[in-house]
Amino acid sequence: MTQGSDAILARMMSLHPKIIDLTLDRVWRLLAALDHPERQMPPVIHAAGTNGKGSTLAMLRAGYEGAGKTVHAYTSPHLARFHERIRVAGKLIDEDALSAVLDECWQRNGGESITYFEITTCAAYLAFSRSAADVALIETGLGGRLDATNVFDTPALTVITPISLDHQQYLGETLAEIAGEKAGILKRGVPCVVGPQPDEAMQVIEARAARLGAPLLAHGQHWQVWEERGRLVFQDENGLLDLPLPNLPGAHQIENAGAALAALRHLALGPEACEAAVTRADWPARMQRLTEGPLPALVPQAELWLDGGHNPAAGAALARHLGGLPKRPTHLICGMLNTKDIAGYLRPLADHADRLIALSIPGEANTLPAGETARVAASVGMVSQVADSVEDALQRIASDTPEARILICGSLYLAGDVLRKQGG
Structure with a gap:
């Protein structure tokens, strides 16, 4: 009989001496043992950044759902319960399903060294591979280049939200070094929506995108967003949008909304999706x-x-x-x-x-x-x-x-x- 998720999660903490140990080797080993669930998922939007990636993905989810689409979402950390990290076809994963995929990952891992985040990320992908959806929204845990989520060869789109100094002990002491880690989610030929960045970070992102032939949709170059008379105004090459202000409070949410709108417009979702993105997003503990x-x-x-x-x-x-x-x-x-x-x-x-x-x-x-x-x-x-x-x-x-x-x-x-x- 499968144990409850709390018991399995507690056991998983013992599989590696460190909470964070950035490499992809252990993830690839377990994904192979699970028959590569990451290859059986719907199209992926993969997001990295220091601040705003969770809010931006929450707006993307609201936008997709406003257009009648079904969404998987993987975010971290959780606030009150682990189940918050894994949303399958629009709903938080239930206890039985979570316990089942965690137990399967535990069994297939065979006692090998693997971090808690790595094995639980594999469990999320296993859950997503077994349920139909139109898109999977994936948030990096830390960095990007060596993050356990960075296993998709050709995501539909990548997103890099604003980069600033955080987690320097893992990602580097300068904005350029941190940007290099975040830009590790860029993939050859895959477009990337880029939120507002310090020049030092943007130069790194642009250089990597050029090497990979990854088209950028960058704030200030390809799209703009601002508040005007109590409304949100967004402009890109397709024209202007006049929308309500984001329901997530804070001036910074206007920039996050801009990234979400740039993504939705690039992916050809209509006006219903854009309005839903700014009016229906739900993201706890952000003001x-x-x-x-x-x-x-x-x-x-x-x-x-x-x-x-x-x-x-x-x-x-x-x-x-x-x-x-x-x-x-x-x-x-x-x-x-x-x-x-x-x-x-x-x-x-x-x-x-x-x-x-x-x-x-x-x-x-x-x-x-x-x-x-x-x-x-x-x-x-x-x-x-x-x-x-x-x-x-x-x-x-x-x-x-x-x-x-x-x-x-x-x-x-x-x-x-x-x-x-x-x-x-």
Whole structure:
């Protein structure tokens, strides 16, 4: 009898001593043992980038579904439950199906060394190969060139969202080095939609695309997107689109929407798909408003938000969004991993926050201690305090600033903890 997915996933953590070990050898070995499910999938759109790839894929999914198409989607990390990573024909994979493909991968792997992400990626491809769909949307886990998802010879399209500094210990210390890893998803002759990039990153992408004969559809060259009079305006060689603003909040989502629209237009999906992409996308913990459940109940007069961004570019995007909102006392509840550029993330937010309350992320071995987060916050000019839990922080804010704007932020792992508390 197949064990539950949680038990199998726990066993899979023991198959390799490292969580991250970038190479494709182990993935190719297991995919061969599974009779190459990646070759039996529907057309693939493969996305890489530092920020925005999840939101862009969420808009692509909404666009395809708005056009009546069926979509597989693979994203990471999950927030509350592993099942969120694998969406089969439009629906989150159910427990029985997940347990079955995980167990099959475990058996076929035969105890060989393989990372958790590698074996679970193979499980996703196995699930996708056994169910019909019009497209499979695949998000890289880390980087691109050696990422476990990078096994498709001829995807229908690739997408590179904005590149910035993150995961330098794995991808390189400069934007050019990181761009080289992300551009590893480019394939010979396969078009690539490119979001806004620093010049240093764009030069690397353009050079690799030229070597591979991969046509680029680049922001600023082949398409433009902007906000005008409360609407989103998109322009490419096929003309103008006048659409509602994205339902995902934040100025940065306009650029993500632009990449999704460029992809949908290139793939000849119609106006229904383009409108659905910006109006129907769902992507939790990206400036997500929390209005119901146990945590909002602790601050009934406040405006409560959740965001999982965790690098300097994400901090800058959040700051832009907060700066555009109506004035209101703003308090951050922040927990971060010890591998991140904490000061780089917090510095742009300093002008928009009246106070930061620091947390250690519950159950996370790599959490930055709350006291250290508070110290860094103070060093960039924030009033900072420490709390034992999200609930403790919320109650403190409710007692002294009941009508505050509260943003829980700093980590997808903290966001996942919050969503589990909310019953997500």
